[in-house]
Amino acid sequence: MDGTQTPDKSETDIWSEAGTTRVPFQVYQDADIYAQELKRIFYGSSWNYVGLECEIPEPGDYRRNFIGEREVLMIRKDDGGLSVVENRCAHRGAQLCQALSGNAGSAIMCPYHQWTYTLDGELTGMPFKRGINGKGGLNPDFDMKAHGLVTLRVESLNGVVFASFDHDVPELKEYLGPDMVKYFTRIFNGRGLRVVGYERQVIDCNWKLQMENLKDPYHAGILHLFLISFGLFRLDQESKCLVDDSKGHSVLMTAKGTEEGKEDTGGVRIAAPDFSLTDHELIQPRLEFPDNVTLSIQTLFPSIIIQAQCNTLATRQVIPKGPGSHELVWTFFGFEDDDDEMKDLRLRQANLMGSAGYVTLDDAEALEFSQVGLSGSPAGEAAVLEIGGTDCESNDHLVTESLIRGFYMRYRDIMGHGKAGA
Ligand SMILES: [Fe+2]
Structure with a gap:
């Protein structure tokens, strides 16, 4: 990374004193900022x-x-x-x-x-x-x-390959930090991997909105009626949101409640009460890791997501395609020693995810609404990120945007925007 370069005008003065609680809409649509992101983040000291x-x-x-x-x-x-x-x-x-x-x-x-x-x-x-x-x-x-x-x-790292244009980048484990390595190796524990299938989709919104989406547990208990209706994910579940010391990486986890239908939906409407699933295996996780976590989403800076929802495991890679679009590449995987029942579960539960997933279909649409909504906004307008306070810390609940604020703290460090206002 070229640390001696003087930032462009476009890189300065766009963040207000409110810091990462106000993300300027310019960062999702400005071509100069996008060019700097490619240079400083993707072609810089990142894995x-x-x-x-x-x-x-x-x-x-x-x-x-x-x-x-x-x-x-x-x-x-x-x-x-x-x-x-x-x-x-x-x-x-x-x-x-x-x-x-x-x-x-x-x-x-x-x-x-x-x-x-x-x-x-x-x-x-x-x-x-x-x-x-x-x-x-x-x-x-x-x-x-x-x-x-x-x-x-x-x-x-345990079969997952990372690369960097910067030959002086710190070692991968140092870049990830011990907390993130711990959750990374919870999934990638050294067992041989096998690819279950691929999906690719183009979503017309800035790449950072996709990363925000996976750092946003708040939306998951509101937007995803499939999850809420069938008890897979609700905001009152036992949960953890972990932000690493660099603030750019995070993991969010929930354990599925035992009393389905009795969760606090926070006033969110759910599907008609008489809706039911014919195939319950779709939402019945078989615990395969040494804990009771049934959903974990790890986001590693800048642009990779590791998803474990029930038994559907996938990497989701976010590939920027100009300021207003990105490609999302899903690699569904399992382990070489999966038994036949697990192979079947991974395929069945993969229906939850992907471009036409019962859950993630919602995200692609909402993210394009975001890009359409913010396009053309005048300088000075910004997204409001105050759910769960103003900090970028870890916590034990899901009604928070702290992971997103953390992402932008790391982002600003690299983009030369400083840390003002946290
Ligand atoms: Fe979502």
């Missing part, structure tokens, strides 16, 4: 999710992904290690791999002029390097070593 190791088991296997708007390839090397390189030829900038995933064999070759790279991104050769009959080709002093692919730093 970004790029996939699961189980997606690339064999040497030469690759999976294409994005960090910010830059395309990267997560690759399994011949020695079993991992590399992450930018999916752009060092010659003329062509996209190297077009398929979402595949096997590159022992080398990556550009389809345009066949410049060829090792699985680590080193340039090894190209056609007509010495020309023909001594004419043409590359000058003999052309430095092959200086023209490899852009390589990223890569780390894997």
Whole structure:
């Protein structure tokens, strides 16, 4: 990250004395701010999710992904290690791999002029390097070593792969911190992973609104009538919201109540009382982790969510697509040693989530309402974030926006907006 750069005008003066309790609507729609976010956050000192190791088991296997708007390839090397390189030829900038995933064999070759790279991104050769009959080709002093692919730093934690454009970024575990590692390894506990399925959807709202949504337990007990009606999630359940020391990461958890139908809905209307589910397995979790938590949502800065709702487990990656849109990529996963009953549950309960999920369908619509509503708002107008007070601390209830305030505290640190007003 370039810490010496003087912030643009667009980066200053937009936050009021109210600090993170007022998020300026400009940060969701201003192109200059968006460009700075890409540079400082996604291409800066952050660890970004790029996939699961189980997606690339064999040497030469690759999976294409994005960090910010830059395309990267997560690759399994011949020695079993991992590399992450930018999916752009060092010659003329062509996209190297077009398929979402595949096997590159022992080398990556550009389809345009066949410049060829090792699985680590080193340039090894190209056609007509010495020309023909001594004419043409590359000058003999052309430095092959200086023209490899852009390589990223890569780390894997129990099968989950992260990469960073900053080779000096702190180690992944340090970046996450001990509290977040504890909840991360509650799910990713070292057991072999398997992919259950994928979903991808484009949602026309700023990427930060998606992150806010998963840090917003307040909405979940109001917007999601499916959850409320069938007792899966209500705001009075035993719960915990944990914000890490950096304030950018968080996890929220609830334990399913035992007395369904007796929860305090806080005046929220529920579906008609005579509504019932034909398939109760849809909402019956089989406890699989060493606690009674039936919903946990971990959000890691900047843009990855780890969801465990009943037995549907997924990573949700938020890929920015300009200030007003993003792609949400769901990777549903389970464990290699899942028994047949668990395999069935993971598929059945996956209906709760995803682009057409009984629950998350609501989110995509509400988030687009947000972007439409705030678009064109004059400078000075801001979102009000005072539910649960004004701080960014952990707590044992769900009627709070403290996780979102924490996200913006971290965001402001990185964007050069300072900490004023907390
Ligand atoms: Fe939601």
